[in-house]
Amino acid sequence: MGYAQLVIGPAGSGKSTYCSSLYDHCQTVGRTIHIVNLDPAAEHFNYPVDMDIRELISLDDVMEEFGMGPNGGLIYCMEHLEDSLDDWLDEQLENYLDDDYLVFDCPGQIELFTHVPVLRNFVEHLKRKNFNVCAVYLLDSQFVSDVTKYISGCMASLSAMIQLELPHINILSKMDLVSNKKDVExxxxxxxxxxxxxxxxxxxxxxxxxxxxxAEL
Incomplete structure (x- = not known):
C-alpha cells in the first residue's frame, strides 16, 4: 500500500512552503518522500519535483490557446487531469513502490476542493490504486484573529472535509507573522x-x- 498526502487550502496559505519544509524534515530524519506538483500555474519550487502536472498541461498554454482567464483556465487544466487519470497518472505512478509516500501540492483555487468534483475523483482514483490518502488543509493564521474571518475559514475547511471525505488535519500557517498570538489562541x-x-x-x-x-456549527 502506498501513502499520499493532499495539501490543500486557499491561495497564498503556504502550501508550497509546507511541502518544502516537510521535504527538508524528511531528509533530516532519513525518510523518503516524493512531492508532486498539481498546480499547472506554478513556476518556482524550493523542493525537487518528482511528478509535475505541467508535463501534461500548463495554464499558460490553455490561456493562450483558448483565450481563458486564470481561473477558468485552471479549472480546464484540472478537468483535463481528471480525463487523464487512467493514462498519464497511472503511467507516472508506475515509477513508485507500494510503500512510497507521495505529497501532492495542490492549486489554491478554493472551488477545486469545495464543490468541483475534480480532486474528489482524483482521490478516489488514488484509492483504487491502493493508496491510503489523507488531506492537510492550510489556513493563514492571520485569518483567525477576527471572528468573521475565522468563521469563513472554518466553513471553507468544513466544505473541503465534506467534499473529499478523507482523514483531515487543519494547520494554521504563518504564525511567525501574527503580531498578537493571544488573538489567535x-x-x-x-x-x-x-x-x-x-x-x-x-x-x-x-x-x-x-x-x-x-456559531453553533
Missing amino acids: EYLDPNAQVLLSQLNQQMAPRFGKLNKCL
Whole structure:
C-alpha cells in the first residue's frame, strides 16, 4: 500500500512552503518522500519535483490557446487531469513502490476542493490504486484573529472535509507573522456563545438567527 498526502487550502496559505519544509524534515530524519506538483500555474519550487502536472498541461498554454482567464483556465487544466487519470497518472505512478509516500501540492483555487468534483475523483482514483490518502488543509493564521474571518475559514475547511471525505488535519500557517498570538489562541477552542456575541456586535440585528446557526456549527 502506498501513502499520499493532499495539501490543500486557499491561495497564498503556504502550501508550497509546507511541502518544502516537510521535504527538508524528511531528509533530516532519513525518510523518503516524493512531492508532486498539481498546480499547472506554478513556476518556482524550493523542493525537487518528482511528478509535475505541467508535463501534461500548463495554464499558460490553455490561456493562450483558448483565450481563458486564470481561473477558468485552471479549472480546464484540472478537468483535463481528471480525463487523464487512467493514462498519464497511472503511467507516472508506475515509477513508485507500494510503500512510497507521495505529497501532492495542490492549486489554491478554493472551488477545486469545495464543490468541483475534480480532486474528489482524483482521490478516489488514488484509492483504487491502493493508496491510503489523507488531506492537510492550510489556513493563514492571520485569518483567525477576527471572528468573521475565522468563521469563513472554518466553513471553507468544513466544505473541503465534506467534499473529499478523507482523514483531515487543519494547520494554521504563518504564525511567525501574527503580531498578537493571544488573538489567535482565543479561536483555537472557541465557545459558541462567545463567537455568537462577537458576530452580533459586528453585524446588524437581522442576522441574529444566521449568526446563531454559524456559531453553533
